[in-house]
Amino acid sequence: MMPNPMNQTSMKQDKSAPIVTCPHCGKEHQWDTNNRSRPFCSERCKLIDLGKWANEEYRVEQREQDLPEADHQA
Numbered sequence: 001m002m003p004n005p006m007n008q009t010s011m012k013q014d015k016s017a018p019i020v021t022c023p024h025c026g027k028e029h030q031w032d033t034n035n036r037s038r039p040f041c042s043e044r045c046k047l048i049d050l051g052k053w054a055n056e057e058y059r060v061e062q063r064e065q066d067l068p069e070a071d072h073q074a
Helices: 005-011 043-053
Strands: 019-021 028-030
Touching: none
Parallel strands: none
Antiparallel strands: 019 028
């Protein structure tokens, strides 16, 4: 049985592309600019993360800023 050339091509890794960790599941995968889910390893991890933002499980810290004192003129 002859090997499928499509499988061989898809299994090769680009030596110059860095290995990154998925922010959701922690799986290491090769950075691929063709991966529409990046920086996540899969569409599933991307959607789980989006759901956490939508459910307000993640929040961006908002700092109180020192407001300048208003000029009081009489």
